[in-house]
Amino acid sequence: MALSFMEGNEALARGAIAAGCNFFAGYPITPATTIFNSMLKMLPPKNGICVQGEDEIASMGYCIGASMAGKKALTATSGPGISLYSEQISFAIGSEIPLVIADVQRLGPSTGSATRGADSDIQFLRWGSTSGVPVIVLAPKDALDCYVLAVHAFNFAEEFRCPVFIASNKEIGMTRESFDLDSVKLPPIIERKMFSGDSYLPFEAAQDAAPPFLPIGGKTLVRQTSSTHGPDGYITIDPEVIAQNQERLRKKIHSARSRITLFEEDIKENTDTLIISYGITARSVEDAAKTLEKKGKPVSTLTLKTLWPTPEELLQKKAKLFKRIVVIEMNLGQYINEIKRILCDKKVEFYGQMNGVLITPAKIMEVIENE
Amino acid sequence: MNSFLNRNRPPVYCPGCTHEKITTGLDKALINLGLDADKTVIVTDIGCSGLFDTFFNVHALHGVHGRALTYASGIKLANPELNVIVTMGDGGLGIGGAHVLAACRRNLDLTLIILNNFNFGMTGGQYSATTPTDAIVGSEFLNQAEIPLDICAIAESAGATYIDRCSGLDPALPEKIVKAMEHRGFSIIETLGMCTGRYTKRNKLTPKVIDKIISDLPEKSGIIEKNKRPEYGERYRALSKERTRFFEAVTIEKQIDLKDYKKQEVVILGSAGMRIVTAGDIVCYSGLCAGMNVSMKNDYNITVLRGQSVSEILISPEKIGYPGIESPSVVLALSDEGVQRRNKIFANLKPGTFVLKEKSVDIPQTPADVFEIDFKELKIKKQDWALASLGVMAKNDKAINKEMLGYALKSYFNQKVYEVAMETIEKIFQDKKV
Numbered sequence: 001m002a003l004s005f006m007e008g009n010e011a012l013a014r015g016a017i018a019a020g021c022n023f024f025a026g027y028p029i030t031p032a033t034t035i036f037n038s039m040l041k042m043l044p045p046k047n048g049i050c051v052q053g054e055d056e057i058a059s060m061g062y063c064i065g066a067s068m069a070g071k072k073a074l075t076a077t078s079g080p081g082i083s084l085y086s087e088q089i090s091f092a093i094g095s096e097i098p099l100v101i102a103d104v105q106r107l108g109p110s111t112g113s114a115t116r117g118a119d120s121d122i123q124f125l126r127w128g129s130t131s132g133v134p135v136i137v138l139a140p141k142d143a144l145d146c147y148v149l150a151v152h153a154f155n156f157a158e159e160f161r162c163p164v165f166i167a168s169n170k171e172i173g174m175t176r177e178s179f180d181l182d183s184v185k186l187p188p189i190i191e192r193k194m195f196s197g198d199s200y201l202p203f204e205a206a207q208d209a210a211p212p213f214l215p216i217g218g219k220t221l222v223r224q225t226s227s228t229h230g231p232d233g234y235i236t237i238d239p240e241v242i243a244q245n246q247e248r249l250r251k252k253i254h255s256a257r258s259r260i261t262l263f264e265e266d267i268k269e270n271t272d273t274l275i276i277s278y279g280i281t282a283r284s285v286e287d288a289a290k291t292l293e294k295k296g297k298p299v300s301t302l303t304l305k306t307l308w309p310t311p312e313e314l315l316q317k318k319a320k321l322f323k324r325i326v327v328i329e330m331n332l333g334q335y336i337n338e339i340k341r342i343l344c345d346k347k348v349e350f351y352g353q354m355n356g357v358l359i360t361p362a363k364i365m366e367v368i369e370n371e
Numbered sequence: 372m373n374s375f376l377n378r379n380r381p382p383v384y385c386p387g388c389t390h391e392k393i394t395t396g397l398d399k400a401l402i403n404l405g406l407d408a409d410k411t412v413i414v415t416d417i418g419c420s421g422l423f424d425t426f427f428n429v430h431a432l433h434g435v436h437g438r439a440l441t442y443a444s445g446i447k448l449a450n451p452e453l454n455v456i457v458t459m460g461d462g463g464l465g466i467g468g469a470h471v472l473a474a475c476r477r478n479l480d481l482t483l484i485i486l487n488n489f490n491f492g493m494t495g496g497q498y499s500a501t502t503p504t505d506a507i508v509g510s511e512f513l514n515q516a517e518i519p520l521d522i523c524a525i526a527e528s529a530g531a532t533y534i535d536r537c538s539g540l541d542p543a544l545p546e547k548i549v550k551a552m553e554h555r556g557f558s559i560i561e562t563l564g565m566c567t568g569r570y571t572k573r574n575k576l577t578p579k580v581i582d583k584i585i586s587d588l589p590e591k592s593g594i595i596e597k598n599k600r601p602e603y604g605e606r607y608r609a610l611s612k613e614r615t616r617f618f619e620a621v622t623i624e625k626q627i628d629l630k631d632y633k634k635q636e637v638v639i640l641g642s643a644g645m646r647i648v649t650a651g652d653i654v655c656y657s658g659l660c661a662g663m664n665v666s667m668k669n670d671y672n673i674t675v676l677r678g679q680s681v682s683e684i685l686i687s688p689e690k691i692g693y694p695g696i697e698s699p700s701v702v703l704a705l706s707d708e709g710v711q712r713r714n715k716i717f718a719n720l721k722p723g724t725f726v727l728k729e730k731s732v733d734i735p736q737t738p739a740d741v742f743e744i745d746f747k748e749l750k751i752k753k754q755d756w757a758l759a760s761l762g763v764m765a766k767n768d769k770a771i772n773k774e775m776l777g778y779a780l781k782s783y784f785n786q787k788v789y790e791v792a793m794e795t796i797e798k799i800f801q802d803k804k805v
Contacts, residue, residue, distance in 0.1 A: 003659050004622045014620065023449060030673065041618035044611040049448050051607075054473035058441040061434070061470075065414075065445020068432060069453075073445075087435050114673060175694050176652075177666035178659055181620055216430045217450040219409050223424070225433040234380070234425060280694075287692035358695050 004181035008172035009076075011143040012102055013038035014181075015150025016074045020189055021100070022048040023071035025062035027055055027081065030114040031170035032104035035076035056081040060088035060099075067097050068224050070215035072154060076102035078170075079121050080111055082128060089163055090129040091226040094249070096161035096203070096210055098192055100153045103165055104173035107356050116356030117170035119279050122334040125165045126308045133246075134253040136260060137165040137308040139278040140172055144179040148186060149262070149305065155190040156260060160252055161210035167307065169330065171280045171358055195220075204231040208251040253309055261314050262305035267321070273299040273368060274322040276315075276339060278307060280358060281330050287361035292368060299368060310338045319343050324371070326351070328364055375401045375408060375427045382426055387571075389539035389564025390419055390486055394426055396539075397456070397484070400548035401429075404454075411454045414443040416467070418493050419566075420460040420486040437467025440474045443481050451604050454552065455480075461487045464522060465500030471522070471559075475529035478556045479603040484548070485522060485559065486539065488566035489576070496569030507573040522561055523591045532556040532598045534591040538581045539564035550593060556602045561591075625662035626778050632663065634687040635770040637701040638716070640709030641680050641757055643671060647709070649783075650757035651682030656779035657761075657771040658686035666694040670712065679708040686770060701770045702739070703760045704728040710735075725769040727760055742767075749802060755795050762799030773800070 006014075013035050016024075024039040026032070036052070043050040049066070053059030056077055063073035077085065082103050092099050107113040108120040121128075125137045136156050140146045146168060153164040195212035200220045205211035211231075216222045223233030229245070230236040253260070264282075266289065267274075277285045282303040289301050302318050304311065319325055326349045327336045336350045351367045353359050376398050384391045401411065411429040415421040417436035424431035430453075434442050439457045447455045464471060464485055474481065490508050491497040498506070498514035501522070508514055523534050533554040535547050539562035551558035563581045565571045637654055641647040648669050655665040666685045672678035683696045698721060704710050710717075710732060720726065720739035728734055730745040744763060751759045765776045773796075780792050799805055 001662055002622045002624045003662070003664070004620045005655060005659055005665065006620055010620075023445075025445070038618065041614075044614035045617040049607075049611075051448065053441070054469050057438060058444075058470055058473065061438045061441020062445035062448065064434070065432070065442035065447075066449040067445075068442070069446045069449035071449045088438070091435055115670070171668070171694070175666055175668050176655065177691065177694065178655070178664050181622065215450075216412055216432060216446055217410070217453045221409060221428060221430055223431045223433075225424075225431075226435055227433060233431075283692040283694065290692075358693065360695060360697065361693050362697070 001180070002182065003178040005176060005178050006143060007034055007174055007176050008140065008143040008146040008168055009034040009104060009174065010038045012146035012150050012166060012168065013042060015147040016100065016154065017042050017046065018186055019072065019151040019154035021072045021074045021154060022046070023063065023066040023073040024048070024050040024075065025053050025059040025066070025073070026075050026077065027053050027059050029078050029081050031106055031174045032076040032078050032081070032102060034174070035102055035104070039074065056084035057088060060085045063099050064088060064092055064097050067099055068216045072098070072158070074100045074102065076104065078104050078106045079108045079124070082121055082124060086128050090131065092163040093129050093133050093135060094131060095224055095226055097163070098157040098161050099163040100150070100157050101163055101165050102168060104168045104170060106170050107354065113356055115170065117280065117330065117358070118354055118356070119167065119169060119281070119330040119334070122167060122307060122331065125167060133249045134309050135165065136160070136162065136253065137167050138262065139167045139305055139307050141279055141282040141303060142172060143177050144184065145305065146172060147181070147184060151186045151189070152262065155187060158192040159190050159210070160256070161192060161213065162253070167279065169280050201231040202233040203229060203245070205248060207248060208255040210252055257309045257311065258313060260306055260309060261311040263311065263314060264303040264305065265301065265318065267300045267318070268298045271298050271300045272323040273326060274302060274319060274324070275299055275326045275328060275364070275368070276302045276304065277328045278304040278335065279330065281328050284359050284361045284364055285328055288364035288368065291361065291365060297369070307335060310342065312342050315339060315342045319346060325349065326368065328352070328359060328367070330354070330359060373402070374398055375429060377426055377428050380425050383422065384419065385568040387565060387567035388419070389488065389562070393484065393486060393539045393544065393562055393564065394423065396544035397548055398427070399545035400552065403545060403549050404552060406454055410452060412446055412456070414439045414446070414455060414457045416459060416463045418460040418462045418491070420458045420463065423458040437463045438470065439463060440467060440470040440481070440483065444474070444479055447479055447481055448604065455482070456552070457481055457483045459483060459485050461485070461489060461499040461501040462491050471526070472529045474557050475526045475531040477603045478530065478532055478600060480555055481557055482552045483557070483559045485561045486564060487561055488564045488570060490566055490570045492566045492569050496566070509569065521588065523559070524589065526559050527595055527598070530598050531559055531595060532600065533558035533594055535559070535593055536561045536563070536585060536588065536591045538562065538578065538585060540578050540581070554594065623656060623659035623782055625660065627661045627774055629661045632661065632688055634685065634689065635701065636696050636699045637684040637686070637770050638696055638699045638713065639682040639703045639757060640705060640713055642706040642708045643676050643678055643680050644754060645680060645705060645757050646754055647680035647682050647757050650761055651684055653761060653776070653779045653783055654684045654686070654771060656783050657775035660775050660778035660782070663688055664691050666691045668694060679712040681709055681712050699724055701764060702726045703757070704732050704734050705756050705760065707732055725767065727763055729756060744805065749798065751795060751798070758792060759795050759799055762796040763805055765796070766800055766805060
């Protein structure tokens with residue numbers, strides 16, 4: 001047996017390469033820079049393109065242009081960069097441009113702490129764009145997840161023609177750890193559906209699906225626009241056409257929710273407590289659960305890998321069996337709002353921490369034991 | 372082709388707007404160049420200049436205000452065969468200034484047509500980055516406190532290889548666009564024009580006045596000799612092609628079978644320049660050689676040559692969950708700065724924890740087992756203290772042993788550096804006091 005040893009950021013970059021990513025544009029920012037560094041060492045030998053934008057806005061613009069020319073594009077940043085990406089993210093959402101955006105979160109608000117972790121951006125990623133169209137946000141808990149979720153992220157981006165976020169964290173991105181890279185089973189690669197037919201309308205699509213794609217620069221002329229558009233890609237003020245498109249943008253993600261839902265669980269018989277967490281915090285939760293089991297006070301755990309769209313069915317199904325639901329987050333309460341919304345008939349407890357350090361298993365045990 | 376203009380979507384400009392002339396001028400240029408529609412892209416942003424993409428039967432991308440050059444760059448990098456034209460108003464020029472500068476500096480083969488009509492037409496004639504100080508615009512007095520910029524002068528200092536400035540009404544415009552597009556590299560044409568809906572209502576700007584403005588400004592009509600250089604895409608691809616070696620993952624074969632190995636937590640407290648991260652890596656490699664799971668968190672200043680450097684390592688036969696330190700088994704105290712950074716841990720260390728303290732370093736009171744070492748007396752240089760400490764750990768069978776360390780160093784370093792490192796390790800093993 002041989003173990004590989006790398007940071008979460010490097011693992012994420014390797015996952016992107018495995019997914020067929022052939023374009024990266026980014027701007028240096030701690031703690032995401034090493035994704036850029038890794039792509040810069042991996043893309044050129046594979047005839048891919050890796051460039052540094054003059055700022056974050058430009059980096060996203062390059063990715064948008066490249067994606068529309070048919071490339072599989074990745075960019076990586078942290079909270080302050082997501083702020084700058086925002087206008088371009090809205091464009092990519094509304095105009096169905098496949099992209100993967102790694103957000104290696106750090107402690108906010110604002111410039112905050114460059115080298116301190118936090119799950120700062122969980123609501124920001126969901127709502128930091130205009131219009132409120134659903135987005136897909138995946139949350140890794142370790143380097144292995146960074147590798148695997150990068151492939152899922154590209155698959156979702158291609159299938160649904162949308163930006164997909166990987167909500168990593170400084171504590172995953174910049175922590176080096178071992179995992180068995182060679183034996184990882186990756187999901188099969190999904191490519192965006194290409195149009196085959198006679199008259200191409202760039203945004204003509206089934207009611208709950210993304211439109212088939214043709215690249216800018218191909219034989220058939222393609223229009224792309226950030227403006228409210230009809231199937232032909234020209235600006236429209238027709239309320240019916242607008243409403244249909246808005247509805248489709250929502251439906252294409254919502255109707256596939258169960259497929260997009262990724263998670264891990266450790267449901268033990270005869271336990272009355274379910275701890276729900278995601279990201280780096282899930283690892284402390286799992287450690288705490290092990291110790292509690294040894295102490296004869298077992299609890300069950302649910303680790304969400306898909307945060308948005310909210311895995312409503314999963315949460316309802318899993319929570320049903322438990323008396324006590326505890327949510328642990330590395331912030332002062334962001335995703336808890338979703339869980340409370342969905343499990344509105346349950347008492348949901350919360351512990352959060354936003355001080356630049358990881359929540360320890362000991363702290364979680366204290367929360368669980370001091371009922 | 373007779374015309375690239377979209378018959379279904381004729382220009383919709385206000386009567387007398389110069390944009391219409393530029394539309395037909397661009398069409399003539401595309402015809403004269405004999406371009407294929409499917410190899411041509413028009414990229415636009417917000418404002419009246421942002422309507423251009425709808426008037427032409429070519430590939431089109433219309434995006435966010437001031438960002439057209441960013442999409443155009445992505446498209447051109449992805450598909451270098453394409454002819455990429457960007458139209459931008461003086462509004463886009465102002466808000467997207469950083470992208471204009473970057474495009475000039477980079478010299479990617481794009482053509483930027485700036486439609487400067489001295490104000491924001493669409494939003495009500497507000498002042499822009501090119502509005503004259505004495506103009507009367509929809510921003511009350513604000514423009515009177517600023518000066519307009521000369522984008523051609525800026526482009527030249529930013530390294531643009533091709534700059535032209537002309538009236539949007541210039542009959543030679545199509546020929547000028549042809550020349551700009553034929554240039555291999557980034558080309559800018561600044562056209563000056565009339566916004567009849569807003570600007571010329573309150574300002575005397577006629578074709579003659581525009582000609583006068585242009586003749587009063589330094590002439591710009593083509594290649595900038597002093598900025599001549601290879602096109603970015605070509606240069607990028609040539610440089611990128613030289614990078615043939617793929618960055619493979621570090622993968623360490625299991626070499627050693629350890630019996631009854633228990634989870635170890637190692638904390639190395641040092642300073643910048645002491646190769647703490649390298650030592651941390653080597654501890655991890657030692658674990659990996661024995662088939663153990665490892666994790667490492669580092670803490671150092673962003674000014675990497677100063678301040679503390681702390682490495683926290685876990686080695687475990689089990690999968691590692693929480694990657695932080697809970698109950699250290701080994702603490703290497705190699706500098707005061709490093710100790711200060713984690714001074715709280717000492718009071719809570721368990722008896723039996725192996726603390727190795729360099730003689731010159733002060734540590735807080737601790738119930739742990741403290742061993743002092745005088746690296747200076749051993750004639751070990753400060754930059755090798757961390758490495759030498761690994762020798763001390765191995766000699767005392769703390770977290771790692773000599774076999775693990777040997778394999779780790781061999782995997783980590785090339786043969787020459789490995790031999791030098793092993794000399795330091797042997798020095799520790801042969802010293803009777805350690």
